[in-house]
Amino acid sequence: KNLGVNEIREMYLSFFRSKDHYSRSSFSLVPENDKSLLLINAGMAPMKNYFMGIETPPNKRMATCQKCVRTGDIENVGKTARHATFFEMLGNFSFGDYFKKEAIAWAWEFVTKDLELNPDDLWVTVYLEDDEAFDIWEKDINVPKERIVRLGKEDNFWEIGTGTGPCGPCSEIYIDRGKEFGCSDPDCKPGCDCDRFLEFWNLVFTQFNKDEDGNYNPLPNPNIDTGMGLERMACIMQGVDSIFDIDTMKSIRDNVCELSGKEYGKSTETDVSIRLITDHSRAVTFLISDGVLPSNEGRGYVLRRLIRRAARHGRLLGIKNNFLVKLMETVIENYGEAYLDLVEKKEYIKKILTVEEEKFSETLDQGMVILKEYMDKIKSESKAVLSGEDAFRLYDTYGFPIELTFEIVEEYGLKVDEDGFKAEMQKQKERARSARTDKGVEGWKETADTLTFSIEKNEFIGYDELETSAQI
Ligand code: ATP
Ligand code: MG
Ligand code: MG
Ligand code: MG
Structure with missing residues (x-):
């Protein structure tokens, strides 16, 4: 089924509404009353207090499409087929209500019935010791055990760093995109770093509370926290190679090509820049719409860094003038329907971007000249x-x-x-x-x-x- 980003988002939320979930629009990218986090990086992040029992959720079952930023992935962006700095995470959540059985069954139902993915292409992973999840996948869902992979803590156990609090094993769903995407390893399977097995959904079973002594104590009311990358699912549904080829991203990407006069798919180096600008221009549009301002610290610095990287790669592509505002318009054309505030704040976003890009252009021009001099000198001295x-x-x-x-x-x-x-x-x-x-x-x-x-x-x-x- 060829489905657009906006359709998948709506299908997902309406599926979980049919399973008695309360759905709501995305929380802001800027965490509220949470000093531990710079920017929201997962669907569950703005709902931490519901999971910890500090606040009461409006409903024990919720579903959202959450705006996320993962600066930790910044070096991957443009280089892998699946990483963006900004992305949307679809998620269904249970606050002490349903648990593994339902979470797994519904995820499977959604992807195989609603999205009509072929079950033979799907693989799942579970945490090493999680026999319960393994059995559900094998016996209830009938996934052949050859396609259920047990993985260790790094991949399939979720906890907040070394900290205390709710944590637990997780189970991920992958699609096999075929050997042509893969590496040379004949035993290549989920968990491998190549592009063959694409992880698209993570089901987290928050069933323990880790105490100060490092003990994992079972929670009386375990929770469910899931996250499915919208861009990755769109990539699968649209049968394209990377998240930069899906409908919304491709419009932005095409615009980058238009502005630079470069063609996509001709050279690896150029493509990395094109993808990076595509990603960053979307990220900065959303960050500014959520009230982040460029600065030299914290989340303002994340924004500034994204703007600067995009601007510099624009130069690498030969774009002479400031261009981020033009891309912002394309971002809003594609996302304004789902995020009305983007449309409302368009003039504001434009203003912030213009000032920042101009300021940076001056700094960049001057700095490049000087750096070039330094480097020429080094080379002439054979250093x-x-x-x-x-x-x-x-x-x-x-x-x-x-x-x-x-x-x-x-x-x-x-x-x-x-x-x-x-x-x-x-x-x-x-x-x-x-x-x-x-x-x-x-x-x-x-x-x-x-x-x-x-x-x-x-x-x-x-x-x-x-x-x-x-x-x-
Ligand atoms: P990966 O191993 O591919 O980096 P992850 O295990 O870090 O992904 P999770 O933390 O499990 O990702 O997040 C849940 C889902 O969010 C993933 O299964 C994926 O679909 C999506 N996702 C995660 N990071 C990104 C990203 N940088 N860009 C786009 N989608 C992402
Ligand atoms: Mg990751
Ligand atoms: Mg992973
Ligand atoms: Mg994961």
């Missing part, structure tokens, strides 16, 4: 490393984003002296610290370590420390 001092000067004096320096220097086949850069950063911090103790210097107060950042763990790997100082 291979950009010094920490130079990298720091670009960043500190010219405001050139350090992650760009890393990216560009690498593209030129050179390296940045990372330790040297960190050392410069450290010196800067110390200067700031001593300046703070000097009462005469106002305005230094809110530097580096007084600003607390809650950027999710593992994201912006390698640059964490640098970012904390971006305010300086």
